[in-house]
Each structure stands twice: as structure tokens, then as C-alpha cells.
């Protein structure tokens with residue numbers, strides 16, 4: 069972590085990073101941060117045991133003494149758990165005799181930007197956010213700095229995409245890739261580009277023959293589970309993990325106007341259950357990608373208690389089945405850390421099923437040729 | 439109160455009237471839908487009064503249907519149907535009941551289900567789960583779905599927010615106009631609002647019967663009696679129902695009839711009603727001389743952010759009034775606003791202790807309760823406890839566990855009382 073920066077913790081997944089960086093903050097997306105949670109877990113005194121692990125880890129991380137010096141944090145509207153979290157974070161700080169950090173907020177219109185009132189309201193909020201940042205940092209907003217910041221984050225996305233393409237081509241292991249992405253969320257954008265470059269230099273042929281699959285969920289699977297997946301001969305070609313593919317797959321036209329930029333950013337954002345109320349576009353996008361990579365398998369990485377994901381998965385399963393794509397549903401709860409061995413058998417069985425299907429298809433097409 | 443206090447056992451006249459009212463309400467809904475009216479399904483807080491501006495438009499409230507199903511004991515049965523379709527048991531039980539019912543052809547519903555919608559309107563201020571829940575029907579039946587996007591209230595609504603919400607109401611109105619070809623009359627909305635306002639006034643009077651010692655009501659009375667507000671907002675019949683309810687409750691108090699005459703512990707309930715436990719829990723509490731006399735779930739009705747008094751502003755502009763009332767329930771409010779309202783309730787009702795019903799189905803109500811509990815307890819010096827209750831799925835409730843905690847709470851209250859009197 070870069071201590072020379074003024075760290076700005078942000079949640080959930082798609083905060084307006086560029087504007088914060090333009091104001092001299094190092095925004096970090098507090099997601100998938102289990103390793104930074106402190107023990108005993110601070111969240112246990114603030115959150116019931118049915119709260120998802122993302123929210124619990126997030127609170128634990130912010131209560132970690134490394135972070136209790138932060139003066140502000142940012143959150144936008146998402147699920148029912150997260151909307152309550154900002155005030156809980158503030159209480160947690162106060163209960164530890166620390167000054168509560170300032171809560172910066174943005175409400176992203178849940179039903180899009182098609183209508184004038186949605187755009188107007190969003191613009192008013194962006195203006196208020198900029199004003200708050202100006203007063204916090206005692207500096208004026210600069211279009212030039214914003215534009216630079218937009219370009220840097222664009223480079224981060226490009227680097228991410230190159231790395232993901234290497235995973236899809238079997239030139240990098242998903243495990244290495246996923247660990248890199250997690251590390252990147254806590255450093256400055258320039259550093260992120262460097263880290264990705266180093267990763268790309270390590271490209272070599274790992275498992276080009278693996279069976280292509282789609283992986284989807286709020287968090288990537290734990291390291292052991294990734295190993296089970298890759299060892300079973302599966303190759304993750306389509307990444308629909310919220311903190312990975314969904315976070316980096318959106319390219320917004322360069323602009324020095326934050327209102328225009330973020331309207332386009334949120335409106336055209338890669339489909340995500342936490343950002344869009346309807347699953348319509350999400351399934352279309354996934355099917356398109358799955359077909360492009362000829363993926364016949366889909367592994368759902370369920371975060372227990374995440375309502376957003378569990379509502380949509382029923383429909384997705386139905387649609388995927390109609391297109392001949394099998395689904396394996398795995399569920400991870402905050403309490404089963406390290407206890408994944410029983411998943412190996414299920415993953416192996418799933419891989420067998422896909423292999424049989426693949427060979428069946430190959431046999432069918434060669435007999436048709438003959 | 440001079441008369442000797444008596445236990446109020448029998449079903450009250452208002453209770454009988456309520457059963458009749460709800461039966462008529464659902465009957466009317468089905469009849470009008472069958473006669474060709476345009477049916478809108480709404481989330482509870484969507485401003486029902488708007489539909490009064492159109493002739494031939496009716497609204498149905500899936501959450502209310504789910505609550506009634508739970509109270510009538512069919513909650514788990516309908517939940518299981520949804521679970522069989524793949525919906526996780528961790529999802530809100532209202533949603534599971536509703537999905538289970540409608541995808542099973544309305545079977546086992548106490549109201550013969552709901553008539554199929556022409557339009558779905560959800561909102562994200564009560565909870566954002568509702569939006570996903572309505573989206574399921576939108577896809578299954580190819581019915582248009584509007585989302586009323588109401589910013590979560592960390593503070594009382596700002597002018598920008600009011601404007602944004604009003605613009606969305608206008609969108610709802612224009613959508614219905616386009617879909618039905620019907621005229622919209624704002625004067626009828628104004629009239630509907632006046633009925634709702636008057637009903638809220640009587641509702642507040644009813645809740646204030648709890649300030650008496652012993653309390654003239656239990657929170658359980660308020661749980662069941664709130665149903666017409668959800669299904670019939672904006673109708674004249676609502677006013678009459680609540681006027682009679684207040685009259686009858688006061689008359690009973692005059693006669694010295696109270697739900698818990700031996701009341702020693704005055705409790706406050708925080709969360710949705712435990713629909714499957716209404717009789718059980720109130721009877722068991724009464725035997726312990728305890729009465730849950732008020733609940734955040736019902737004292738919020740007719741109020742806005744952090745208040746327990748009636749919201750009486752915005753009398754001129756109907757749509758602005760309805761925009762303000764988008765924050766009338768507890769869920770759209772942040773912790774600080776909830777704490778303010780709860781503090782006022784503790785003082786107004788003379789509360790001895792609070793039961794925080796932690797409800798894993800309803801994260802929006804429950805996440806924050808741990809902080810709220812410690813803060814309320816410290817502010818008022820009153821004991822509080824937390825029990826696990828799913829509001830509609832009895833499979834996720836253990837009466838023995840809950841009562842172990844409640845009995846411990848009563849002991850703590852007793853110690854506080856003794857300390858005070860010493």
C-alpha cells in the first residue's frame with residue numbers, strides 16, 4: 069500500500085475513481101479484502117452473522133489501524149446491506165475513539181439516464197461531490213487533472229484486458245491473474261499498470277487445451293478452489309467476476325467533463341447485478357461471450373446472503389441451459405474459510421461432464437463429415 | 439382510569455371489521471380486474487394515491503399479500519415452492535411467498551392470489567431487493583417494470599431529491615396514460631391524499647392509546663390493523679375504518695379493558711411483525727406481565743424521517759406531498775434518523791426495554807440494529823435485547839431461543855426498576 073498517498077477507501081465496486089485521483093487521493097476499492105481484516109473481527113460487534121462476507125471484510129479492513137487514519141471514505145447506493153454500512157463505519161470509528169471519517173456520497177440513478185430528470189439529478193450530485201472534494205482538499209477542481217486521470221485509468225483497463233485475454237488464451241493461469249487484480253485494487257493506477265506489465269511478461273503456455281468456461285460472481289473463488297478448477301482442466305475464458313471482469317470491461321470515451329464522463333460510464337457500464345436493476349442485458353452479454361469462446365460450462369461463485377446475485381441466478385441458469393451451457397453453483401459463506409476440500413469432487417465431476425459433452429460433440433461433427 | 443382493569447380477550451368489533459374490510463378489498467380488486475381495469479402491482483411505498491387520478495386503474499400490493507399469507511399460516515408452503523424453482527432460502531421470505539404463489543397459479547393463497555398486472559412499479563427505498571423481485575415477474579410475463587428511484591435518507595429529503603422524485607411520478611403518470619389512453623385528474627389525487635392524511639391522523643390517535651398505563655393496545659393490534667393502509671391508501675373507507683378503531687379502543691379503555699391489565703414491562707419492538715407469532719407471542723408475553731406496546735414498524739406510518747409525529751407539510755402540491763411521503767417507512771432511513779425516531783418513541787411511550795428482532799430476510803431493516811441497540815441503550819439507560827425472527831418464514835424461528843432472551847430482558851428491566859426505586 070502506498071502510504072505517501074492520501075488513501076480514500078471506496079465502496080462498492082464502481083466508484084468514480086478518476087475524480088478522486090484528480091484531487092490527489094489514492095482511491096482504493098474496498099472489495100475482496102479479507103487479508104486486511106483485523107482479528108478479532110471488528111465487524112462481529114457491528115454486524116449480524118447473516119451479513120455477507122464482502123460487507124464484513126470491508127468493515128474489518130477499515131477498522132484495521134492501518135486505515136483508521138483515513139479522513140474520508142466514499143460510497144454510492146447499492147444493495148440493502150451496503151447502504152447501511154457508511155453509518156456503521158462511522159459508528160465503528162467513534163466506538164474506537166477515532167474521529168469518524170467524512171462520508172462522501174453519490175446516488176446513481178437506479179433506472180438509468182434515459183430521461184432528463186435522471187441526468188439533471190445526477191449532474192447536481194456530481195457538482196455537490198466536487199464541491200465537497202474542493203473543500204476537503206482545499207483546492208479547485210481542474211479539468212486538466214481530471215482528463216489526465218481518465219487517461220491513466222483507461223491504461224489500467226487496457227492492461228487488465230490484455231492480461232484477461234492471456235488467461236483466455238491459456239497463456240496465464242487465472243490464479244496468478246486473480247491475485248494480481250486483488251493486489252492492484254489497493255495501489256495507485258500507475259502502480260497498477262506496472263504490476264500488470266510484470267504479469268504479462270510471465271506469459272507462457274499453461275493450459276491451452278483446457279475446456280473453456282465462464283466464471284461469474286461477486287468475488288473470485290478462493291485460491292484453493294481456483295486450483296481445483298484449473299487442475300480439473302478447465303480454462304476460464306469469460307470473466308464475469310464483479311471485482312474483475314465487471315470492473316474493468318467498461319471503456320468510456322475520454323472527456324474532461326466529469327458529469328458527461330460518469331453519465332456515460334454508469335449508463336454503459338458492464339452489466340452487473342449490483343448496478344442494474346434488470347438482468348436482461350447481463351444475460352445477453354454473457355451468452356454472446358460464452359458463444360464466442362465456445363464455453364459449455366458456467367461456474368457460479370455465490371457469495372452467501374448476496375440477494376442481488378441470488379435473485380438473478382435462477383433466470384441465468386434457465387437461459388444458459390436453453391443454450392446448452394451447464395452450470396455449477398458453488399456457495400461461499402464467511403465461515404467456511406479453508407474448508408473447501410469437498411468442492412473438489414464437485415468441480416471434478418463438472419469437468420468430466422463438460423469433457424464428455426465436448427468429445428460427444430466432436431464425435432458427432434466428425435461422423436457428420438464422414 | 440378508575441374502573442377495575444380487565445383482560446381484553448374476545449375478538450374486538452374492529453378486529454371483525456378488519457377481516458371484513460380486507461376481504462372486501464381483495465374481492466373488489468379481483469372484480470375490477472375481471473371487469474377490465476388496468477392493474478398495477480406496486481411496492482408498498484409507491485404512492486398509491488396517484489392511481490386515484492385515473493378511472494379504471496387499480497393497484498395490488500404483493501408485499502401485503504405475502505404478509506397476509508404468512509399471518510394465515512401458508513408462508514412456509516409458498517416459500518418452499520419458490521425454493522423448488524431455485525430461489526435461495528436466504529432471500530426475503532415475502533419475495534419467496536410471492537414468487538411461490540404466482541408461479542404456482544395462485545394456489546393456496548388466502549386472497550386467491552392477485553390479478554395479473556399490466557404494469558409493475560417497484561422502488562428501491564424500502565429495499566432494493568424489491569426491484570429484483572419485480573424484475574422476476576417482468577421477465578416471466580413480459581410486463582413493463584418502472585423503478586421508482588428514491589435516494590436513501592441519511593438526512594431529511596433535500597429540495598433536489600423532492601424534484602427528482604416528483605419528476606418520476608410524472609413519468610409514472612405519463613406511462614399509464616400512454617398504456618391506457620385514460621385521462622389523469624390531479625384533483626382526484628388531491629382528494630385521495632386528503633383521505634390518506636385523515637386516516638393517518640386516526641392511526642396516530644390509535645397508537646397513542648399506548649401511552650396510557652396500562653397500554654390500551656399492543657403492538658400486535660397495530661400490526662394487524664395496518665393492513666388497510668397498505669392496500670387501500672387514498673380511499674374514503676380507510677378514514678371510517680380508523681375512526682371506528684380509535685372510538686372502540688378508547689371506549690374499551692374507558693371500561694377498563696386492557697390487553698395486559700397486569701402490565702409491568704412496556705416494550706418496544708424493532709422490525710417487521712412476526713406474522714406467524716402474533717397470538718403466541720402476545721399471549722406468552724402477557725403471562726409474563728409484559729406488553730410490546732409500540733413498534734418502529736407501525737409508528738413510522740404517516741411520519742417522515744426521524745419523526746414520530748404526523749407529517750403535516752406540503753399541503754398545496756399533491757405530488758410534492760407524495761414525494762415527501764416516500765420516506766414514511768423505517769427502511770428508507772439511515773441509522774441516525776432511525777435513532778432519532780426511536781428515542782422519541784422511547785420517551786413518548788415510556789418504554790422500559792427494546793426488542794430488536796434481527797431478521798435475516800430483511801437486511802435493510804436489520805443491518806445496523808447492533809449499533810442502534812447499543813446506542814439506544816446507552817442514551818436512555820434501558821436494557822435491550824436481540825432475537826432472531828424471520829417475519830414470514832416460521833422455519834427460521836425458535837420460540838424457545840427467543841423467549842430465553844426476552845425473559846432475560848425482563849429480569850434486567852426488573853433490576854433497573856428496583857435500582858430506580860431504591
Ligand code: SF4
Nearest residue numbers: 120122147286342374
Ligand atoms: S456481496 Fe451482495 S450483499 Fe454483499 S455487499 Fe455485495 S452486493 Fe451487497
Ligand code: SF4
Nearest residue numbers: 530532564565799800
Ligand atoms: S427485504 Fe424487507 S423491506 Fe424488502 S420486501 Fe423483504 S421484508 Fe420488505
